[in-house]
Amino acid sequence: MRQLPHDPGLFAGYGLMPGSFDELIGADGVPRPDFQRLLALLGTRVPEDFSRMQALAERALLNQGVTFSVYSDQRGTERIFPFCLIPRLVSASDWAHMERGLEQRIRALGLFLDDVYGPQRLFSERPELRDIILNTALYLPRLRGIRPAGGVRIHIAGIDLIRDGRGTYRVLEDNLRTPSGVSYVMEGRILSKRVVPDVLELARVRRVDHYPARLAETLRSVSPESPEHSTVVILTPGPYNSAYFEHSFLARTMGVPLVHGEDLFVDDDRVFLRTTRGPRRVHVIYRRIDDAFLDPESFRPDSMLGVRGLLRAWAAGNVTLANAPGNGVADDKATYAFVPDFIRYYLGEQPILEQVPTYVCAREEDQRYVLEHLEELVVKTVDEAGGYGMLMGPQSTREEREDFRQRILAHPRRYIAQPRVELSTCPTWDAASRTVVPRRVDLRPYILTSPQGPWVLPGGLSRVALRAGSYVVNSSQGGGSKDTWVQKEAV
């Protein structure tokens, strides 16, 4: 491990992780040129200060109830998503590149969804993709032929990015259904403002607090009625959902009602809210419940969360659902492998962002390769989220690999494999040792799409694997978050 040569203070003794790209510190051990002044300023904080600030920040999060619910406990235990005060910095030029790439990707994915639920032109040119793409429970054939009101399907996207060992940004995963975490972005920024205002000011960071207003505007822009006469609501599964904090956060900051399924009803293919003054028409629903639970009439009959008849109202064009039902076919982990093809096919452009090479086990030659190289690959189950159902080849045992071999042979469509990418690291406060240590991070930017096109929130959720050596950044598995500071262009 290399040590920083002459930097005193907080970053003294910071050792880079071999093989990883560090977000803030160059391979020579010196802070990257864009971030030098900031790191020098942050470095003047002594560990005592930092410990105290860190404790204050976590206490504030707990008191404010910035928490996610843990399902295992019946009484509904809530935990904070640990927050690290050392921000993740993104230079203006890196951001500009990412922003263009994300917009391009979202446009292509939107066109892909229109095509899959419409003429399916793609399959006449690429017939071999038909089975791979349509063979997922996330594709809802009964929705074919429906054009959603407002014309947009991916109103809110969260695209997971990582940086490989050379620092190249790569898309890891598309989240086009109910991506969460944006509330932590805004709460994280509030904490930064409170505890390191001087550093934040010097950094010339682009703001993120206008996201709720932009979201509200986006949702109104796709209403079947005129935006100014539209009622927008957020539909939540309720206080026991792990992301309930976020649902109420968005409702509060957008000033729109947060509703449960029981608060809504459908009459004459129109959606109404039950109020103390009688029924009130609803035009746009930002739903945070899964497709399968949306409408007991169309999907799971046992769903208590949804609204009977909602899909009919949506198909009739009387209500907008964000995101549109059926989007899962486009963020399926197997479909992911073909997104660069979509960009070329639908836009006639070369993809701006790289992604991770992906073997789709449903394809025979890919499958053969995967089975021969299990020890080197990361195998993922396509329909599991949150780091579950994975085989980390290089760290796996013979039994685990054999287990996955059998699983892949039995259900090839359920598995994909990727070479392991060394995630980049970011200097992170370690409370136990009271030092700054490198920890792996990813980044989830949020993209809003209105009929005018996509807009990317400058920043996003940086998730960090808090455990030494860990690659897992998920909140449910011991990850934490950092504020993401996108620097303004130099004037």
Add this chain to the structure above:
Amino acid sequence: MIARIAENCFWLGRYLERAESTARVLQMTGQLALDAELSAEHLWTPVLAIFGERRAFTERRGVEREADAEDVQRFMTWEETNTSSLLNTLSAAREAARTIREVVSKECWEVTNELYLWLLGDAGREEYEHSRYGFFQHIRRMVQLCLGLFRSTMLHDTPLDFIWLGVMLERVGQTARLLDVHHHVFSGMHPGHPVVETALWLSLLRACSGFEPFMKSHSGRVTGDAVASFLLFESRFPRSVHYCLDSAYRYLVRLCPPDADAQLPGRRTLALALPLLAELRPQALASPDATVHALLTRMVEGTAELCSLISEEYFGRSAASAPQVLGTQVMAG
């Protein structure tokens, strides 16, 4: 507003008010125990009666424990099976606030959440063990802070109306039961010892946060009848039965204005509230066979009826599915 949210607002108000009242009664009884020459039985049994939890307590702990100050306090503070315990009312208040976080202001939510975390954490337990007075004081202050924040940080609109409706109706019941129980206990003891008697009536006023207001309005002349009248009828005192019921009535009128569409819910509730309020005058005690107890019983029962009608008309609950109203029992006359 959404019916479910209205219901949560209403219960948020009720639970917070109940928690404050419980903390206040326990605190004041603890104080009274220090200087009144009363048996523990005369001090702590009434506390259980006020909250309508006497039977639940004796079933779990036995009749002989009713006079045990520590047992009664623990039961009213920490007991998980007691729906009226501070632990349960504050958890319920916090859960209601969490469910409608987008409706209550951030400040209100934070106070409710902090209080809950404090109570469940080490800090609350320690305070309970080492400074009982401070423990109850902390709860009272935080609840009062929250009630104040409702007024000063939220839109004065329907959600707030439902919160205050809950606060006011809960307060009617609290004051009525407090007065009823003490009136019953005090009237039957220490005949003719004015100093002791005065101390008891003053403690009742303190248990209602009414000591200073009473002194101001009565220039220091304390009698049992005057205290009872004050807590029943004083329209300037924010915890008198009249003030609370009148205030609840005003919220009901705001929710269902007389000139509004006839389809609007709330008419039956209003029709029930008005005669109840009309009964609440000093003349009601004028006839020789009228008793304070009978009037209070009428008020407690009428308020409970009002609450279930609100549940039905505004929250879309059938009478059977309405949540059980906390502690509706009244001390047997």
